[in-house]
Amino acid sequence: MSSPATVKSIAIPPGTAIHAAVSGAQFFDAYEVADRHPARTALQTWLDVVARTPRWTQQLMALRNRLVRLVGLKDLGQLHDTHPLASGRIPSDASSYRVGDRVGIFLIRHLSDTEVVLGQDDKHLDVQVSLSKHCRGDAPATLAVSTVVHIHNALGQAYMAVVTPFHRRIVRAMLQRLADHGQR
Known part of the structure; x- marks a missing residue:
């Protein structure tokens, strides 16, 4: 059995679509x-990452959705929600999706075999999340989840102040679950 994978904090990978x-x-x-x-x-x-969303994360998202409606932010649903594609069909696999389709709480902004950038914008802040895959010579393959947020006003700043610690814990937990699942 291989050693457990460790999630580590890195700089946003240069050369990725989200880096810009x-x-x-x-x-x-x-x-x-x-x-x-x-x-x-x-x-x-x-899709594998969000399919393994820990239950406590789902509960936090449900709480977030209830609370943010009180201050005028969007109820986004859950990370793993399935939405009809632009064609009206329910997606059957990753190859069914195109730029502009909804995946869970996000819209696809960029799509290639090695990177997907998903985003959600509102009047308070714009959020983009990228999952990128990296192979560097003989080094083991890695994947990175990057998040970029542009804040537009005081409500966006307050929101980020509250959610940032949760965001960091959630991303780490989801990646760790994915890595641990991959060993089995």
Whole structure:
């Protein structure tokens, strides 16, 4: 059995589509873990990540959705929600999706085999999340989840002040679950 994969904090990977969004952002972070399935596309890996969303994360999202409606923010639903594609069909697999389709709480902004950028914008803040896959020579394959947030006003700043510690814990937990699942 291979050693357990460790999630580590990294800089947003240069050369990724999301890297261009960092300029002017008030918040950004990235985490990396070994990629146990490097042949899977970035979107398939994202779908694997959100399919393993811990129950406590789902409960936090439900609480978030109830509370933010009180201050005029969007109820986003859950990370793993399935929505009809632009064609009206329910997606059957990652290859069914196109730029502009909804995946859980996000819209696909960029889609390639090695990176998917998903986003959600409102009048308070714009959020982008990327899952990118990396193979560097003889080094083991890795995947990175990067987040970039552009804040527009005081409500957006207050929101980020509250959710940032949860965001960091959630991303780490989801990547760790994915890595641990890949060992089995």
